[in-house]
Amino acid sequence: MSFSVRPIDSKDHGAVNALHHSVGWPNRSEAGWVWLASNPALQETNAPAGWLLEAEDGEPCGFTGNFVQRFHYGDRTIHGATGFSIIVTPLARGHSRKLLAAFAKQRNLFALYTFNANPASSPLYRRHGLVAWPQETHDVKLSWRVDALACAGGRLWREIDRHAPRLTQARHERLLNPRLRDPDALDLPTGVTALTDLADLSRYADFWEALKAEGRLIADRSPAMLRWRLADPDLTLRPLLLAFSRGETIGGYAMVVMSKGNPIEPPMLEILDLVAREDEPRAVPALMQALLANARNLGAAKLRIQMVSPDLLRRLGPLADMARREGGWGHCHVKFDPDTPGVDTWSPTPFDGDYGICLRPVPVTGDERRAA
The missing domain is CATH 3.40.630.30 (Gcn5-related N-acetyltransferase (GNAT))
Structure with a gap:
């Protein structure tokens, strides 16, 4: 055929x-x-x-x-x-x-790439000129367990599914956490605030202009692009944005969203973006500490980032050493246009990949969706 x-x-x-x-x-x-x-x-x-x-x-x-x-x-x-x-x-x-x-x-x-290849598809990309990249971190995913009981429940259901799949074939959603939708109860450290103003004239807009002025190759994170991203009608819960500031100046921001890989897994708080100005070394650690402190109260079993660049690994510092290293296969592959300058300055996050459009949303009721 x-x-x-x-x-x-x-x-x-x-x-x-x-x-x-x-x-x-x-x-x-x-x-x-x-x-x-x-x-x-x-x-x-x-x-x-x-x-x-x-x-x-x-x-x-x-x-x-x-x-x-x-x-x-x-x-x-x-x-x-x-x-x-x-x-x-x-x-x-x-x-x-x-x-x-x-x-x-x-x-x-300038580039054709995937940052989300599974173990089965990973070898296929090499046949079409896409190579494992970044060299140091193409197979690294980081996760921090914040609810040991929920993680144990997920492991138990996976074992049940492996040995007796008929017990999970109904696809009933399990391990949903009733605390999931309480973003107003965030406990944020000094300097970290919820980011809600994405106007074209805003502190975040100034932050974006500062990022561009650094001269690195960077995906469009303009206010207009973030507004488009957040307008996805299939989101069940609005992504949470946090900013780290000194005075009125934003030095870094994070975007996270809750996902649930399948009906028998617990919810995960997924880091879609974590970016800071080069002159603000405190931003990434502060934002990560805020996420770790609040992930469980938001209903997550783990805090996870599924694509890590060498630069972000350096910025995380000891926090990266506290994480479990998941992955283990080459999930990141890239084919660069050889005539494009600056590709060595690209420090992508999951935002640059397909995670923002491919993660399975957490199921919610109509009332919960309207309240999110």
């Missing part, structure tokens, strides 16, 4: 959701797909939102998404893309290479 690949369009959302459902990954609402297609960076490049693998009779047999982002390096504005949600049905097993080839052949992008 032959298979072909084509860019997706709005008529494919149902088929793509069916493919996600077949592997137990979260679906997007129609509004969510429309929001994802409205990505300003995607529209600037005219890149496809993803590709569909079809059998010769037109049956959808695979998918990979294409999340384009705007980057800044000095006065230059450039774009990069991360592939996400690589799915291939048993009928088309072995043909994921067609999807990856479509992704890897894109032009006019």
Whole structure:
């Protein structure tokens, strides 16, 4: 049987959701797909939102998404893309290479990458010119356990699922924590505050301009881009933003969101972004201490960051030594345009990858969603 690949369009959302459902990954609402297609960076490049693998009779047999982002390096504005949600049905097993080839052949992008490859897909990227990167941390994920009982419950349910999957096939959500939605009860150290003002003229806007002025290659974290990110209609709980300030000047910020990998895992507080000015060494430790102090009261079993750069590892200092090192396989792979300067200054976080659009949201009721 032959298979072909084509860019997706709005008529494919149902088929793509069916493919996600077949592997137990979260679906997007129609509004969510429309929001994802409205990505300003995607529209600037005219890149496809993803590709569909079809059998010769037109049956959808695979998918990979294409999340384009705007980057800044000095006065230059450039774009990069991360592939996400690589799915291939048993009928088309072995043909994921067609999807990856479509992704890897894109032009006019400074980098093509994934920071979220699973152990099965990780070797596939190398065949298409994507190499493990960053060299020191491409296989590192860090987590801090904040609720030992909830973590033990998750391990117990995984064992039950492994030995008696019929007991978990109902997919009833377990280990949901009733304290999950109480962000107003945060206990924050001096200098750390909740960040709510993302106006174009705001202290955060000044922080963003200061980051760009440092001359590093950096993904667009402008107020407008963060407003677009937070407008995702499929978010069940609004991400929490924290800022570290000295006086009126923001020196660093963090973005975290609650996720639940599947119905039998406990919730995790996922660090999507953790960025500080080069002249503010206190920001990252202070923000991390705030997150560690509040993660359990927010209902998380662990605080986790699933993509770590060497620079962030250095900034974390002793806090990184306290973490459990998860991962262990090369989940980060990149193919750089050799003509792009400044790639050695790029210090990505999960924000630069697909985590913000691929993490499974924590299920909530309608009333809880409205209150979030």
